[in-house]
Amino acid sequence: MKILLTGVTGMLGRQVYKTFKNQKNIVLGIARNRKNLELGNDIVIGDLTDKQFVKNIAISFNPDVVIHTAANVNVNSCDVDKKYTHLLNSESAGLLAKSCRDATFVYISTDAVYDGKIGNYDENSLTNPLNYYAISKLNGEKLVTDATNKAYIMRLNIYGFHNPTGQSLFEWAINNLRDGKEIVGFKNVFFNPLYTNQVAHIIEKTIIDQVPFGTYHLGADSYISKYDFLIKIAERFNLDKSLIDGVNVNNNSMGVVRAMNTTIKNNKIKLFLPDTDFSIETGIDTLYKDFLSGNI
Numbered sequence: 001m002k003i004l005l006t007g008v009t010g011m012l013g014r015q016v017y018k019t020f021k022n023q024k025n026i027v028l029g030i031a032r033n034r035k036n037l038e039l040g041n042d043i044v045i046g047d048l049t050d051k052q053f054v055k056n057i058a059i060s061f062n063p064d065v066v067i068h069t070a071a072n073v074n075v076n077s078c079d080v081d082k083k084y085t086h087l088l089n090s091e092s093a094g095l096l097a098k099s100c101r102d103a104t105f106v107y108i109s110t111d112a113v114y115d116g117k118i119g120n121y122d123e124n125s126l127t128n129p130l131n132y133y134a135i136s137k138l139n140g141e142k143l144v145t146d147a148t149n150k151a152y153i154m155r156l157n158i159y160g161f162h163n164p165t166g167q168s169l170f171e172w173a174i175n176n177l178r179d180g181k182e183i184v185g186f187k188n189v190f191f192n193p194l195y196t197n198q199v200a201h202i203i204e205k206t207i208i209d210q211v212p213f214g215t216y217h218l219g220a221d222s223y224i225s226k227y228d229f230l231i232k233i234a235e236r237f238n239l240d241k242s243l244i245d246g247v248n249v250n251n252n253s254m255g256v257v258r259a260m261n262t263t264i265k266n267n268k269i270k271l272f273l274p275d276t277d278f279s280i281e282t283g284i285d286t287l288y289k290d291f292l293s294g295n296i
């Protein structure tokens with residue numbers, strides 16, 4: 001397969017690259033810079049907000065599959081620069097899907113399309129994004145499904161790490177805990193995230209097994225608070241969990257308003273991938289091994 005992968009230098013994109021890069025596939029990644037990654041000729045440098053660049057790459061590479069992970073994921077900056085966020089998170093997705101209409105299109109969305117008032121959402125639950133990041137991702141979903149009927153819309157939450165190290169929840173926690181610094185964990189914010197490596201393998205299986213196109217929730221089997229998630233991380237990495245202070249927050253006390261309970265049911269995807277492991281424990285265990293071995 002010829003796979004066009006946006007966001008190849010990102011937390012998820014890097015794992016997707018690692019998973020798909022084998023003798024059967026040609027993977028071409030897009031990013032704005034190489035970030036010290038050894039991707040050789042597998043990366044093309046360009047900005048997805050440049051429409052001509054998107055059209056040119058679609059024509060010249062002519063992919064069988066597009067995996068679109070690139071986005072501005074910084075919720076605060078999305079709220080500040082809505083115009084740019086719309087261009088990147090929504091329009092570029094739609095244009096890419098339109099320009100690669102014959103390809104299978106994987107659009108990585110977010111559990112934040114729900115308002116988090118009740119949790120335990122299924123794919124038919126009413127969406128009601130609370131901030132501009134979430135609005136832009138939902139708009140991206142719509143533009144993609146308008147442009148192609150060969151799309152997988154994957155709503156999810158993830159944890160993982162960057163290379164070089166970034167600012168994700170896990171990276172923030174581990175860096176502070178290793179330095180013996182106290183951190184806070186939200187006891188009343190709930191999610192069911194997957195490790196990026198789990199997501200990459202689910203995407204691969206979805207494509208290979210020709211799961212019907214549509215919207216899917218990629219969530220872990222169990223629901224967990226952000227506080228309990230950090231405790232699990234501290235335990236697995238043998239760090240001092242007493243440094244984690246559990247607090248309750250309001251959804252508007254975190255700067256930009258955020259959803260409190262974005263837990264998503266994974267029954268639909270599991271129907272098609274019954275042998276796949278969606279557990280948080282496996283995810284954290286794999287993360288532990290990858291992180292210590294510098295495996296991505």
Ligand SMILES: NC(=O)c1ccc[n+]([C@@H]2O[C@H](COP(=O)([O-])OP(=O)(O)OC[C@H]3O[C@@H](n4cnc5c(N)ncnc54)[C@H](OP(=O)(O)O)[C@@H]3O)[C@@H](O)[C@H]2O)c1
Nearest residue numbers: 007008009010011012031032033047048069070071110157
């Ligand atoms: N992280 C989360 O907790 C989370 C939760 C739910 C859903 N998601 C979704 O999962 C996906 C992956 O997130 P992530 O955490 O892996 O993101 P990330 O680590 O921030 O990576 C974003 C990627 O997008 C690329 N990118 C950004 N702006 C670009 C532009 N203008 N043109 C071309 N490439 C650009 C970045 O490349 P550069 O190296 O050039 O910056 C980077 O490779 C996103 O679609 C996000 O909405 C993430």
